[in-house]
Amino acid sequence: MAGLRDFHMGENRFFKIAQITDLHLSSFRNPGPEQRTLALVEEIAEAEKPDLFVCTGDLAWRHDCVPCMKEFCRFMDEHRYPWTFAYGNHERDYGPPTRVLERIMTESEYCIFDRGPDDVRGQSNYAVGVYNREERLRFLLWMVDNCEYTTLRGRPVTAYIDSSQIDWFTEEKKRLSTEFGDGARSLFFMHIPLPEYQHAYDAGAAVGNCLENICMPEINSGAFAAMLEMGDVLGVFVGHDHTNDFVADWHGVKLCYGRTTGYCDHRRGGYPNSDFARGARIILLDQQRVDRLETYLYLCGGEIVRQEKGEDAQ
Numbered sequence: 001m002a003g004l005r006d007f008h009m010g011e012n013r014f015f016k017i018a019q020i021t022d023l024h025l026s027s028f029r030n031p032g033p034e035q036r037t038l039a040l041v042e043e044i045a046e047a048e049k050p051d052l053f054v055c056t057g058d059l060a061w062r063h064d065c066v067p068c069m070k071e072f073c074r075f076m077d078e079h080r081y082p083w084t085f086a087y088g089n090h091e092r093d094y095g096p097p098t099r100v101l102e103r104i105m106t107e108s109e110y111c112i113f114d115r116g117p118d119d120v121r122g123q124s125n126y127a128v129g130v131y132n133r134e135e136r137l138r139f140l141l142w143m144v145d146n147c148e149y150t151t152l153r154g155r156p157v158t159a160y161i162d163s164s165q166i167d168w169f170t171e172e173k174k175r176l177s178t179e180f181g182d183g184a185r186s187l188f189f190m191h192i193p194l195p196e197y198q199h200a201y202d203a204g205a206a207v208g209n210c211l212e213n214i215c216m217p218e219i220n221s222g223a224f225a226a227m228l229e230m231g232d233v234l235g236v237f238v239g240h241d242h243t244n245d246f247v248a249d250w251h252g253v254k255l256c257y258g259r260t261t262g263y264c265d266h267r268r269g270g271y272p273n274s275d276f277a278r279g280a281r282i283i284l285l286d287q288q289r290v291d292r293l294e295t296y297l298y299l300c301g302g303e304i305v306r307q308e309k310g311e312d313a314q
């Protein structure tokens, strides 16, 4: 089956994911913010002990994508941190063909990556399976490529998840349900928020920070509707907007931003430095209660932020 990789929980009841996002690694030629970013990844690993890191794009920055991807893979291999990746927009801005980055990731021992089916748009569409001790599929982690831009009537616009991608994940889910039974739950990881993030925010459902515009596709292609119809989706996890980190419960699905992990600044890595603490979103899955998704933020230095209705955003 194309693109399914496995995790086996064994005796463990919980499966923990650390979502890291927008690291914007720009250069390792001289000491700079990149070292601070990798130190934060190490801190998160030591404090939270995740089973898996998921990187939701903008890992590496434009021209220097190749050396930065090599260095990040070397770092993750050296520390034995398993991780998955979905492309962001900046890996493609003036960057190398994705085949170059793909080769680096697939040669890395601890990177779980698959380009995905050739007839599906994008270059990082794949699913990672999490199985329990009895080899029952409990969770499916869907990595989806947002593809950056598309052209509509000659004008470039933020790409939407297209019909080939929606068909892929809905058909693949049906096939897996037939093969492994219907008990698994799905989580989606991608770089760019769905239009429903704006709807949920406008409806007052968001808890957490929304300090900049929600940069989403102009076109709603129905990806969220397809997820709702799948009936098993616990949450969607994105990056892209560096000072948004909210969670919104929207029709029973948690729409979540990650927490920006990269320390880059306007000289290196493309966005202004700020006092917005860097961190990660932690996702805790319970194989005995598969419908329960616990998530919180880990901030540099060890602060934990739980975003629940009635609590103040930080």
Ligand SMILES: [Fe+2]
Pocket (backbone or CB within 6 Å): 022, 024, 058, 088, 090, 240, 241, 242
């Ligand atoms: Fe970014």
